[in-house]
Amino acid sequence: MTIAGGPPARGLRARVRAEMIDEITATARRHLASEGANLSLRAVARDLGMVSSAVYRYFPSRDALLTALIVEAYDALGEATERAEAAVARRDLRGRWLASCHGVRDWARAHPSEYALIYGSPVPGYTAPPDTVGPASRTPAVLGAILRDAVATGGVPAARGERLPKALRADLKRMGGDPRFSGIPEPVLARGMTGWIHLFGTVSFELFGRLDPLIGDGDLFFDYQIRTMATQIGL
Amino acid sequence: MTIAGGPPARGLRARVRAEMIDEITATARRHLASEGANLSLRAVARDLGMVSSAVYRYFPSRDALLTALIVEAYDALGEATERAEAAVARRDLRGRWLASCHGVRDWARAHPSEYALIYGSPVPGYTAPPDTVGPASRTPAVLGAILRDAVATGGVPAARGERLPKALRADLKRMGGDPRFSGIPEPVLARGMTGWIHLFGTVSFELFGRLDPLIGDGDLFFDYQIRTMATQIGL
């Protein structure tokens, strides 16, 4: 053995292992994109020139592989949204909101299978482990930051005479405990949730083909939808 | 053979066949409810005391069975919506809209697997055959009728200074060609689509667990959401 220059302790094997995991998830993602949601672990293994049982050295089950893909998808969507939002001047609150929405849609259209994986119907026996909640809230966090900035700079009215039911107000107050949504008045938070739901509703309807027979120009429709919604939020 | 009183011509076998089809779909629906979306044709057959190949006498493939369930689900949802809407006084346009929304949600909560089947991510290799478009538009038709009545009686403003992009206006005009959506001015139709998207977005988010950590009282949240949306539509 050489004295130095070799890989670090716990090195070679651990690194090969990490690379292997990456290769598996990458191949799985490709399969997901090409064949849809029913991912075959055996097919992934075959693609990598290994036998199916070998994959189980890296992922204890097919669900675990799916979880890895889900986390990756949430992160990718979150990053895409953050990047789109960051490209707009800080003081242009409405522009930041619209850019975020377009960021979500653009990523979803570029990665329909991964979007369906995270925003479609839950996979049969699968229940999302807690690892996913962090990455999942990255996109809402972007929207929350915009609302907070908007409230702080007076870019959005804190209240417009809404009458929030007591229990709903309590839920929203609890949400305000989360630092990502703190500093946002409850009425604004409620409006923001409407926009959030409407955003993903629109993207899902478009991707799942629900608008196909109705809408010719999807870009225009989406833009119009989120603009009116932004206006109704007060942005 | 008896002279009369027996089953009609083309009778016994055809009737047994129809009953068999009903039994299969009923059992399949039960399996769907209990086990989630991955429906096993073999398990359904086993439940009916027959062998899997026998089921193929009635449905050419598992997808065909799924299609039957999808059509049934669309019809059931449509009927539930229609019934909820019919229970409200005709002149109470806002009440009719809200009742329809609640009808959708109540049915979805009572049949989550069937809802996921029709409003979740599209099944992997499956593409919806044209048989489904009719039943699928039953619920939108209810909402459309309310909007038409509202416009006719002045219950909703036909225009509120919206500026619709030309291409979008063209799409909406084309939608107006459908008798179910005729007589609804384009701006109202656009607002209605926002409400439609938001409605199913809210139901999907609730059923797919996206609101779980945030919202305590789901009933209240949903009601608040659709009320504010109805107001924004102009109802």
Added chain:
DNA sequence: TCTAAGTCGAGAGCACTGCTCTCGTTGTAG
């Protein structure tokens, strides 16, 4: 440096799936 321990890939195998084909049985139409 040698050895015990742990990691890995391959292969066989189990229970399950959708689907096809064949083979007797049975209801039906002419």
Added chain:
DNA sequence: CTACAACGAGAGCAGTGCTCTCGACTTAGA
């Protein structure tokens, strides 16, 4: 009454997720 079509059962094929065992290999400790 007969020829035909529909039907259910069974065997079988290719595929799936997952488990277990076995030999080859890397790693860590003495």
